[in-house]
Amino acid sequence: MRTQVAIVGAGPAGLLLGALLNRAGIDNLIIEQRSADYVLARIRAGVLEQTTVDLLDEAGVGERLHREGLPHGGIELSFAGMRHRIDFRAHTGKQVTVYGQTEVTRDLMQAREEAGLDTVYNADEVSVHDFDGTSPRVRYRLDGEPVEVDCDFIAGCDGFHGVCRASVPPSALHVFERAYPFGWLGLLSQTPPVSHELIYSSHPRGFSLCSMRSPTRSRYYLQCPLDDRAENWSDDAFWDELRRRIDPAAAQALVTGPSLEKSIAPLRSFVAEPMRFGRLFLAGDAAHIVPPTGAKGLNLAASDVGLLSRALADHYAGSDAGIDSYSERCLRRVWRAERFSWWFTSLMHQFPENGEFGHRMQMAELDYLVGSAAASTVLAENYVGLPLER
Ligand code: RFL
Ligand code: PHB
DSSP states (O other): OBOSEEEEOOSHHHHHHHHHHHHTTOOEEEEOSSOHHHHHHOOOOOEEOHHHHHHHHHTTOOHHHHHHOEEEOEEEEEETTEEEEEEHHHHHSOOEEEOOHHHHHHHHHHHHHHTTOOEEOSOEEEEEEOTTSSSOEEEEEETTEEEEEEOSEEEEOOOTTOSTGGGSOGGGOEEEEEEEEEEEEEEEESSOOSSSSOEEEOOTTOOEEEEEEETTEEEEEEEEETTOOGGGOOHHHHHHHHHHHSOHHHHHHOOOOOEEEEEEEEEEEEEEEOSEETTEEEOGGGTEEOOGGGOOHHHHHHHHHHHHHHHHHHHHTTOOHHHHHHHHHHHHHHHHHHHHHHHHHHHHSOOGGGHHHHHHHHHHHHHHHHHOHHHHHHHHHHHHOOOOOO
């Protein structure tokens, strides 16, 4: 079998790359180890930067997003029993769109199917070969039968635990990493959101986040110990703890209901450099992870593949400047998002090991943040995202 670009992974990075390449007339095949239903059942991100919305439009899948996505012109920060709004439109003229990763994935999968493009689901033993030469190959098994795909390029869009980064010789990789001593316990419910905007809350009992998927579906998170388990939390225990961590007005307004999903995610900062090895390109979580506090993971995955699709289109039009600078251009944006996500995580979570002094520093910074237009602008500018320089 032959294709121009073999894409490993059908998460948002792989699916969006496939759609953008297709628009540019570049043949591609997506190879995914899980089933489509499994991929769609993962509850993850919820906030899209304008740059991501623009890329989804460019890929031709923006119609439902514009109909159902919720434009948000700010967020609220809650601490010391009070809520303070950070106004994105006033500080930056921009906004974000609340639209679940599940819906982005569903729209991309549907568009791909309607366009008759090939996606292999349930591929076993996926492996990547010969990307240091001119004829890379991807091998896998489907229903026990071996398959080999010859291609010009491989796009490693297979997430943090994927096979692509793991196939690069360790001596060629420089890895930067920080693990945080806590996780996020998330709960999804068919209840109206507590507020019309997201509430990020710092509290002595731990961080919490009130988010949403639609006017009738809410997503909430609680900072929890790393060794905690979702099964340890009844729905009632979750709602009781959330009420304790948000301001009294929000606690009063909170509408609770049975959970549709509960899970714990660890928090991590991670970057692997470079993002290109010969004819293998890494994109999205395969190359970098941010803690979810800044809502940057999905947006970084989208901007990586935005740059990669353009670089590959330029290659087929005769210029390799784009693929030669791909890694450097992505990493500049990645490190800025890493910094912001690390900073916002450090500001909002409880770190008992930092003692009372550390806590007072956080409170003083929050006080400054909501009281200073300059400091509020720094938060707003980073949250809405940087323009995609191509
Ligand atoms: P994904 O989504 O992990 O997809 C990778 C795909 O590759 C497949 N795969 C393989 N396929 C073939 N062969 C192999 N050997 C393979 N190994 C793996 C996997 O099955 C999968 O289908 O990576 P991608 O596409 O790079 O997308 C990244 C995003 O999913 C991720 O960054 C975000 O979800 C992070 N994130 C958030 N990002 C935001 O921008 N805004 C948010 O509000 C936000 N909230 C979150 C988040 C992530 C969270 N969790 C659970 C980690 C909230 C949470 C709780
Ligand atoms: C979400 O809705 O899942 C979400 C929103 C904002 C974040 C992280 C997660 O910062």
